[in-house]
Amino acid sequence: MSGTESVFRETSAEPRTEAVPFSHLSLELGHLYMEDFAEGPSRLRRHFAAVRPWADAARTVLGPPHSGRRPRISTCFLIDDYFSRLSTPAELIPPLLETAAAAGLTIDYLARESGCAGPLRGDSAHRDRADLAECVLHRLVESPPPGSTGFRQPVSRTGWLSNGRRAPAQRTSAALESTGAVWQPPSETGARGHSVFMDVELWSGHEEERTWSCAFLAAVWQLVRLGLLRDKGRAVLTPTPWDDEKFPADWDALPPVLRLNPRAAPFTAYVTCSVLPTRFLPVEHAVRVILDQVQVEAGAFTQVAERCAAEDFSLPAGVVDRTYYVFPPGL
Template identity: 75%
Template sequence: MNRPTAAFRETSAEPRTESVPYSHLSLELGHLYMEDFAEGADRLRRHFVTARPWADAVRESTAARLANGRARISTCFLIDDYFSRLSTPDRLIPPLLDAAADAGLTIDYLARESGCAVTAGTGRAELRLAESVLNRLVESPPPGSSGFRPPVSRTGWLSNGRRGPAQRTSAALDSTRATWQPPSETTARGHSVFLDVELWSGPAEERTWSCAFLASVWQLVRLGLLRDKGGAVLTPTPWDGGEFPADWDELPAVVRLNPRAEPFTAYSTCSVLPARFLAVEHAVRVVLEQVHVEADALTPSLERSAKEGFAVPAGIADRTSYVFPPGL
């Protein structure tokens, strides 16, 4: 006779999921390349002057969703120090903050794009953040798929549907087999908008993450949905108001510039971006729709937002929104 066995586990062995504070909205005031900064202060001023009325409209529409009209909104700005470093923080950041202030805007949090690739994890150990998100991808198989397609972890490509067949056949030799089939979007409404997203390039040990994939990580961070051994990642570091360092690696991945700022993480996000980012952000949505987020991180945001009368969708991609102003 087999006797039932009991399994005992130390509760301390199970990592506790750290709770994070939430604003109602994380409002991104821009994301510029180093080449944009190289154009000088006038380029920065044009950016923020153009973004200002759209940012104000987003604030008003967010407040209108709440019965009391008092929305917690934090602002952020992402600097590309991953793909190029044409300048240094001490030279680049002060003119950026001045240009925003001249337009009547305050940047609460400043982030480095390289922090979305590798950052400090729990216990200050190095965390390969982009790689950890890659490991969370669960591809959505298109209807009728046979599983022939290699996994994203091997190819580095993620799609929102069924690709066209790679194998070519000769209609003259075999008239019963189709020589070509169009790709199709899994959730198409009438007609497909198929997208195939490159997540990285280079060998596995020296990957260069794509802008689209790092932007996906950036969205997940702003939504407060990523954890490392239960701990929150990219927690903002308060800035003391002193001079910025001359090396990007000496600047924390996320800096809280405004001591009175609302929380960095938020129930929803909105990004005011140049139109050239439209294709990138389409790719971001494809990635977010196929990321698995642990329930311990996902459920609190759903429950707490609903209690505040600011319910957000369960789908991660549906919590993000964008504004692409003309002339930005």
């Protein structure tokens, strides 16, 4: 068939990718469990005293953008209200903010970890949105290891995601021993010299009642801070301004992300830096395995690239390379 064919497409079939504002850096000042808060004010004082010098260093390392303007930096803090709720926002948040301020730190944005799981707030404008964690799960594209035959079940069924080839499952029996079957070790895809293989559990429980893992929710948290998540083209977990001195007694009455500082730079940023206790190191390794296999919506990815180019701000091409960490000793 020759000639030019005209293709007609409904405008509604191409949802517009909503734009979000960007800082240069999103600096996370902590991620604590309810058990940490239960230790009392001294635990918070130790935390922010240890975080302060590293937070200052992270700001300095970023340096000014090529435009010569002052870099836009926003701070955030993530509270775990997903795995346990030993206290209420009214009891927990005020001393948290006061202790941070006493250490010379300002928390611009406060987020709830349950917000990374979903569902998003059930108001009329958002009622048709899916759970945020489910949206990210559907965007996972497993990297097939060399020599893979596709025999392995997909992550959407198993709930496990690896960064390479797992060791083959074999039964130990006299029959197999007689065939000379040899054990094969797991291997990391793209390993440099030796493998550091990791298999990450994304959730536990049945599909109808999943409990998402800390690593998977932390990966969602990073994608939200990087401004790379959309739901049918719309921005997700946009911060809600909060100027009320009183906090509710119920976590579900609190928006997923609060903007506490009205003069704060944007919540989403080109790069992220998280100052975390050392116990989070294996979790964040798992986060990087997950981020390396997430297919980001093209419109969101393009928007970030265009913004950076306009500001002459150098940005790594890979999503995982836009996340940085500091693990202070003794934190």
